[in-house]
Amino acid sequence: MGLHRLLCFLAAVTGFQAGDAALRNVIDDQITAALESFRTHMVDGWPELGIPPLDPRLAGKSYYQPSLHGSLTNLTINQLSTFTIDNVHSNILFLTVDVSLGLPMLDFAGNYDVRGAIDILPIYGTGPFWMDAFDLKMSIAIKLGETEVGLGVSKLDLNFDANSTDVHFGNIMGGGDMEDFVNGVLSSLGPDILQALEDIYVPWLEEALRKEINDILHGSSRDSKDETVNDFFDLLFANMRQSIIENGQDPLSLPSDSDNFTVLLFNTTMEGEVSVSGGHLAGLSTVHRAGNMTLLYVGEQDEVIWGGEVGLIDLEADYTFGLALALFGKDLEFALKMSYVRLSFETDLFLHQANVSFAHCNVTELGPLHFKEKGAGPLDTPLYNILANTLLGELKGLVTSAVEGVICSLLEGAFASS
Template sequence: MGLRRLLCVLATVAVLQAGDASVRNVIDDQIIAALESFRNHMIDGWPELGIPPLDPLVLPEVRINVTSGTTHLHGSLTNLTINKMSTFTIDRVQSNILFFKVDVSLGLPMLDFAGNYDVGGAIDVLPIYGSGPFWMDAFDLQMSITIKLGEAEGGLGVSTLDLNFEANSTDIHFENIMGGGDMEDFVNGVLSSLGPDILQALEDVYEPWLEEALRKEINDILHGSERASKDETVNDFFDLLFANMRQSIIENGQDPLSLPSDSDNFTVSLFNTTMDGEVAVSGGHLAGLSTVHRAGNMTLLYVGEQDEVIWGGEVGLIDLEADYTFGLTLALFGKDLELSLKMSYVHLSFETDVFLHQSNVTFAHCNVTELGPLHFKEKGAGPLDTPLYNILANTLLGELAGLVTSAVEGAICSLLEGAFGSS
């Protein structure tokens, strides 16, 4: 499967949960499918990768050399069998398609280990020694998996995969250590503190197999996915992203959007006379932000050499209306005016500039590119159809259009940044 099609997989949005404002993308379902395939293959292993069956997993020998406080244990565990690794639960899969990152949480109620031991060591100044059967149970394990996607196998796949275990508690027993009897019970009680360290020594052996097998299963799922064309899938993602954005704008009371107060000085020339004026605005509102939508084909570009992702496109809003109260002073003319500016549409262009090794969203640009036909209406000036009034009206229209442009850029760019960060 080519890089272009794999980008499509990542950009497709599959499910919008009822009553949930978050966007769930199709990569979540692909990772879940890969985990289930991984579970099914654990009984047979992956001979082509040199990975043995993982449930049960049999290890001929594992060397251990662990210390906890004043307790030290060294030696070997042989004919070790690990059971129940395939009983994991899939607790969370959360992908961020902007940064091509997936976080996975798995749970394991229990792993049981059994085999033979031959160890020596010490508890403070007390030597310990023994050989024979042993068993260990690890309870309530949590597995966290961090997956980074990038160039892999000629396309986009798993570039790195890190897996970590954490056990809530362990129960360990070395049979006949120190000759058995009361000493056996005492030493096993003390060695229980070494359970997490012994578990870590075992994980160091089988974790690389788990990571390699998971990497293969995920890549197989991604490379085998059949999706629509790139433009369609990227557009699908943004259509649902903007649907969520519209809902969020309404729920958060951002339509109408409050506009900032401002003031400015200006100069006009009329009949060879130059006059200085001042305009102050307050009580402004902008209605129509919840009409945000995709205004053309969106684009997605992955630059593998630089580990960079570039999203871009044009955002549209329709039927916007801005209302302001203006205080206007010019020569002997002083008025408080109520002004309304209607715009048939507004277009905003954006392009992200994101490097996957970073954690923040930046924009190469995000700005209004076009204001549709403007319809200007005022109340309070009276019958002033004069050259002076026309100059004032044009001045106010320019001021108001600039304020609306800044407000739209600030609101939409901020919403885009938030949407990307949570998607």
């Protein structure tokens, strides 16, 4: 039980493509590289894993028992390394990768020995055998997680689906016209034969793919010892800054608002109102990482927790304020400058859920505040100071809400698109 930290992987396997509004990650490229490495190694196999060469593959003896009893011997499987990489899509938030591969044709050749019957039709024969499987689709579902050596493949499932098969048993039923007739009947056995071969072949493929992917992930981490999850967020915030500028969110328009207040003057309680309008907040495009980011994985609960501190610097909010106290009313122009703003966030995400959620995402600190005004004139009195403090509190609340709304929304969007 307990939390397991997944270290040193996102920076090595994730990143951005300049100009994209949505977060992109190059773990797709790493998986593609692993598939290409898998392709080149198929001719030699993986002796350290006890996996023999896979293309061509001499499968030895393979039994099949659909409606017949028989065996295939000296079986050779060819052209598996001609697969095409149709799609690789990773979700770094959910730590999953889905891969689609295509294979125009896979051919099998060997010798057969069969005895039995299909319905009432007796079948027998011994001789050469070949089968072509056309337009195969291979799907690979990968789940990343913590392994003994760090982040790697915790689960990998590979499935085949053939569009059609062409089966031929030479000299079946003694050859001649009966051979052509029976081969037509036996063509229905293609999926059963293919499934029998998959049962032997797929475990090797899955183990070899797992090794190639882990070698890429672990190799990247070894070559990038100084990179951690922090580097991932540095890239995320670089992309976020560009998105804020391109979407016209710096400066950001602030909403109008109003509030009532009371002050005690000359032993008299007086009621007033403050209103704000025409506001803008500048500086959101300074968003950056303000400390070490964390990525925790709770394996027992299948939960991923991202967290950290986000910073902004040199923010400035401009507003027009309306003050009303007793019979007095006046408009002021205020500018509030903040040396820095800090926001803390933490996700609360279970991998079986589809939506991104936050345990919290809120402003935790506003740095030293400085404000200036225009239009106060004779209000530069103790009364003005009371009113100014009321305005300052109102403006701090508006700025806090604006920063939380924009930054938390961008974080959610970045995670959801990843």
